Amino acid sequence: MSNPGVAIIGVGQTVVGEHWGRSLRDLAVDALLSAIRDAGSPRIASLFVGNMMAGELTGQAHLGALVADFAGLRGIEAVRVEAACGSGAAALRLGCMAVGSGAADVVAVVGVEKMTDRPAAEVTASLAMAADGDYEARQGLSFVALNALLMRRYMHEHGVRREEFAPFCINAHRNAVGNAHAMFPFPISADDFSRARMIADPVSLLDSSPVCDGAAAVILASVDTARALGRRAVRVRASAVGTDTIALHDRGDLLELRGAVTSAARAYEQAGVKPADIDFFEVHDAFTILSVLSLEASGFAKRGEAVRLGLDDEIGLDGRIPITTMGGLKARGHPVGATGMYQLVEATLQLRGEAGANQVRNAELGMTQNIGGSGATVVTTILEAVA
C-alpha cells in the first residue's frame, strides 16, 4: 500500500551533541514544539515517539505519555515505537499509516535519544541489545564488533583496503560544516582516517558514528489538510519497512543486507520510481561499511562496487548520488532512536530548498534509509518536493 496522500508540513530538530544540561524530555519537547510551530501550530491528534534506549540509559519508559504531557498535548493518542537504531523512521512509518488510513488528521512524530548519562561500557552494552542478546551480545560481541565482522568479510571478498572507505567519512564531515545542528562540523583528512585508532579492528573511530543526544520531529497531515492549512508540504511518496534475521550469523548471505534490499524495493514500488530518479540519499552511515552495503542493496552500485562511488567522488553534493548531505550519522551525529527523524528533517529541508550551503541543486526526490541493528530492520522513505 502506498501513501499517496501524506505530507510533511513541519520539521524541528535540536543540535546533536553531549547535552549534559538537558534531559530526554527537554530534547523531545524542544524538537516537537519547533516542528509544530513550523507547521503553523495545527491541532495534533496523535503522537508517535521513536526511541531505543530510554529505559536502559535514563530509567524512563512510557515515552508517549511523557512527551505528550510535557509538550502540552495531554490527552492525545501517544505511543512509543522501538526498532533499535531504526526506531525514528519506524515511528514515521506508523505516522504515515495513521494519516494515510484516515485514522488521524494531523500526526506528530518525534525521535529522541539521550545516551550520555551513562558510562561508555553501559552504553556499549545497551547498543548491543539491537543484536541477538543471547547469541551475539552475551558472547562479548559489541555492536561495533558486528559491523567489524561485516567490514572484514567485505574487504576479504572484494579485495578492498581499509583506506578505501575514507571518502565516506570525509564526505560526511565536509557536509557537516554547513549544518548548524551537527555535532562535528569540521573537516577530516585522508591522513586522519588512516591514523584513527581502532574500536573493533578494522572499524576505527573515524568509521564510527558518535554516542550523543538529540531529538528531531516532523508533523504529518494529508495532502488535502496541508493545502487547507496553506503549508509548504513535502510529500511522502513511500515509507517501507523490511526485516532480516536479528543475528548476523543467521544470514544466508552476510554481505547482501537483505532487509535493505526488501525495504528499498518496496519503497521504489510504492513511489513508482527507480534508483536513477533519486536526487540524494540519506544513508545510515553508523559505520562506513553500512553506507557501502546500503548503497549496494538499494541499487546505486553493483555488489562490491559501492566503494568506487566514494573514490570517484560521486557521493558529494554535486556527485551522481549525493549522500549524508548534512553530515550523516558520522558527523551530524547518531542519537540512535532520533537518527531516522534527523534524516527525514534534513531531506525535507533539501526538498524545501532550505539546506543553505549544503543545498543539492534541483532536488525533487530524496530518499532516506534508517537501519536497525546490523540490518534486521530497515526503513526506506522517499520524499518529493511539492511545487
Place this chain on the structure above:
Amino acid sequence: MNAPHTWRQQAQRYLLEGVQCTACDHRMFPPRAVCTECGAASMRPHRFCGGGEVYSYSFVYHPPAGHEEFAPYPVALVRLDEGPLVAAQLTDVATDDVAIGLRVEMVTRRVREDSADGVIVYGYKFRPAIPPARR
C-alpha cells in the same frame, strides 16, 4: 545475567546443541521452532561437532559491560562443519594467527565476568584446531 537465564541455556553453552529439522534435515544453531529452509515446525535436538573455520573476525578494544577484564579479545563468525555460522570469542590464539579460513574447535571457557549473584558464566569459545597427531 541471572541464574535461571544461564541455567536454561546449558545445552547450547556447554554442548553446542542446536536443532535438526525432521522434514528436511537442515541443521540450525541456536535452536529455533521453525525451519529456516522449509518452514516446517518439527525439530529434534542436534549436537554440533564443534569443528569449523573462521569466516570473519575482529578484535574488541572497547568491550560492553561485563567483558572489560578480557579486553582486548578476538571475536569471530565461525562456519561450523555442519553449515551454520556461530558468533563467538576466539581463545588460546596469537593475534597474528587470527585469519579468515583458520581451522578452529569449540572449547568451554568463562565467557564473561562473574555476575553479581555469583554465577560463573561458562560457554563456548573457539581455539585453533589441534591436529590429530598432536592430541
